[in-house]
Amino acid sequence: MAEKTHYEVVIVGGGTAGITVAARLRRAKNPPEVAIIEPSTKHYYQPLWTLVGAGVFPPEASVRDEADYIPPGATWIQDRVVALDPDNDRVQTAGGRTIEYDYLVLAPGIQLDWDKIPGLKESLGKYGVTSNYAYELAPYTWQVMQQLKPGDRALFTQPSTPVKCGGAPQKIMYLTADHLRRRGILDQVEIHFFTPGVVIFGIPEFARTLEKVIERYGIQVHFRHELAEVRGPQQEAVFHLKDEQGNVLEERVHRFNMLHAVPPQSAPDFIKHSKVANAEGWVDVDKYTLQHVRYPNIFALGDAAGTPNAKTGAAVRKQAPVVVHNLLQLREHGALVNPKHYNGYSSCPLVTGYGKLVLAEFDYDNRPMPSFPFDTTKERYSMYLLKKYVLPWLYWNLMLRGKA
Secondary structure (H helix, E strand, C coil): CCCCCEEEEEEECCCHHHHHHHHHHHCCCCCCCEEEECCCCEEECHHHHHHHHCCCCCHHHHEEEHHHHCCCCCEEECCCEEEEEHHHCEEEECCCCEEEEEEEEECCCCEECHHHCCCHHHHCCCCCEECCCCCCCHHHHHHHHHHCCCCCEEEEECCCCCCECCCHHHHHHHHHHHHHHHHCCHHHCEEEEEECCCCCCCCHHHHHHHHHHHHHHCCEEEECEEEEEEECCCCEEEEEEECCCCCEEEEEEEECCEEECCCCEECCHHHHCCCCECCCCCECECCCCCEECCCCCEEECHHHECCCCCECHHHHHHHHHHHHHHHHHHHHHCCCCCCCCCCCCEEEEEEEECCEEEEEEECCCCCECCCCCCCCCCCEHHHHHHHHHHHHHHHHHCHHHCCC
8 A cells, every 4th residue: 555645734843842732632623634753662751850860760660662652543653754845735754754744743853052152062971971951961969979979079960951950950960969978078069150141030029039049059150151171080160251142252161070050952963954944944834823924824832833922831731722723713714713822832840959849830921821829939848749749640631641
């Protein structure tokens, strides 16, 4: 039988965003035909990697088989998209297939640009250089944390690019500090945080709490600093101190025993080099309807969408119903007659220690949008339990099934 080359809805990416949208579309009253293009046989719940890196969970707790989450009735094309042709409603795959669509949903996630920092890729997993942004490295983070001893230095970095889960670069730092506190050596290990920003967190209500956490742990914060090079064998990290315009003022070298590096991140190359991208390389969508501004039959959500919200799974949970509603409207009426709107909601569960979490929820205007009737700017044990047990359960059992 010849391979099918046309589907009503093609979804690029079988991660959080792609699977959630596919599941919701297939649960609709008059479900469209759906194909998901995704190369990976494994599906990861990435928010758990912070806790894997802190020794709370084994890495296996964060992974399941992709096949178990392809919605009933959807077709899984196990391949990778390498080019988009929006003028002719088709995509090209690495396997050489051309697949046509009536509607396209772009949910390919974000690209980790490890190569952009000289020496980083070669040093990962040794010399104390690690990153919770990779499944295979999170256990090494825990190993390095346990090996820290009096007189050591632990460095934590954040790049100037958008990153998935903007709080993750800080969370593992707080957990490392708390781990050292429990061992009774916190005051004997130097902890440094390097950020290109000028504030610890963009929303003042939550920044105030984090500033107290930093003070409690004795963390030294270096604003306007960006990691520029890693010299693994020498255990040296090179940072650029920049001015407000991004010009390098000076180069500073710091020795380390632990370096938790967060790679620069960008839209996948096939998005950047296509006609669907905006000037920064992200999918050029209306930030409220998530419909493409030039190609009305294309929608995007998740990390690759050119929307100015924090890139988190919580954002996807609010974006998916908007994309599904608006796509089905377009399919039924040929236009968005009564569109749903996404308000930029995102949530960043900021782990500040073992058993402590600040749940930051906010919209496009950086206004707090709490889901709970109490003060979520405070550190709480209940919110830590939410991250540890409730959110993973909701993810696997409801969100990826199109039910939440």
